[in-house]
Amino acid sequence: MVTHSTLRPPRDMPESLVGYLNLTSAVLALISGAVVLGMLKGTRAHIRAGRSYLACMIAVNISALAIYRITGEFGAFHALALISLGSVLAGFLVARYGGHGWIFGHAFIMLWSYVGIVAAAVSEAATHFLHWPSSVGVVGASVAVFVAGGLLVHTRGARAASRIAGIRNPSESDGVSQAAGD
Numbered sequence: 001m002v003t004h005s006t007l008r009p010p011r012d013m014p015e016s017l018v019g020y021l022n023l024t025s026a027v028l029a030l031i032s033g034a035v036v037l038g039m040l041k042g043t044r045a046h047i048r049a050g051r052s053y054l055a056c057m058i059a060v061n062i063s064a065l066a067i068y069r070i071t072g073e074f075g076a077f078h079a080l081a082l083i084s085l086g087s088v089l090a091g092f093l094v095a096r097y098g099g100h101g102w103i104f105g106h107a108f109i110m111l112w113s114y115v116g117i118v119a120a121a122v123s124e125a126a127t128h129f130l131h132w133p134s135s136v137g138v139v140g141a142s143v144a145v146f147v148a149g150g151l152l153v154h155t156r157g158a159r160a161a162s163r164i165a166g167i168r169n170p171s172e173s174d175g176v177s178q179a180a181g182d
Contacts, residue, residue, distance in 0.1 A: 026060045033056075033117060042164060057085070115146060
C-alpha cells in the first residue's frame with residue numbers, strides 16, 4: 001500500500017534530484033526575473049523572458065512542495081510555495097487574457113513574485129551560508145526584503161506601469177489601460 005510517507009522524497013535534500021531541481025530553478029528564476037525587470041516591457045523579448053521566469057517559478061514551487069526534510073510534514077514553506085505558485089500563474093493569466101487594468105495587475109503581481117523569490121534566496125543564504133539561527137535568517141531576512149521590495153514595488157512599479165499604460169500619473173487613472181485600448 002502506498003502511503004503519504006512513501007511518496008516523500010529522501011530527507012537529505014542536497015543529495016537528491018528534487019533538491020537540485022529546486023536550487024537550479026530558483027537560481028534561474030532569480031536571473032530570468034532580473035532580466036525581465038531590466039528590459040523594455042511589452043516586447044517579444046520581454047514575453048519570452050517572462051515565460052522563462054514563469055517556467056522557473058513553476059519548477060521552484062512544485063519542487064518545493066516535494067521537500068519535507070525540515071519538518072517531515074506539510075508546513076509554512078509549502079503554504080508559501082502554493083501562494084507563490086498561485087501568484088505567478090495569476091500574473092501570467094492577467095497578461096495573457098488582459099482586461100480592465102491588466103497592466104497594473106500584471107506588473108504588481110509579477111513584481112511581488114520577484115520580491116518573494118529574492119526573500120527566499122536571502123533567507124536561504126542567511127541560514128545556510130551565514131549560519132544565522134532560523135528565526136533570524138528566515139523571518140528577519142524575509143521581512144527586510146519584503147519591506148524594501150514593497151517600497152520599490154509601490155513607488156517605482158506604479159510609475160513604470162503607468163508609463164507603459166500611457167498614463168502620466170497613476171492617481172489620475174482608474175486602472176484602465178489606454179495602451180490596450182480598453
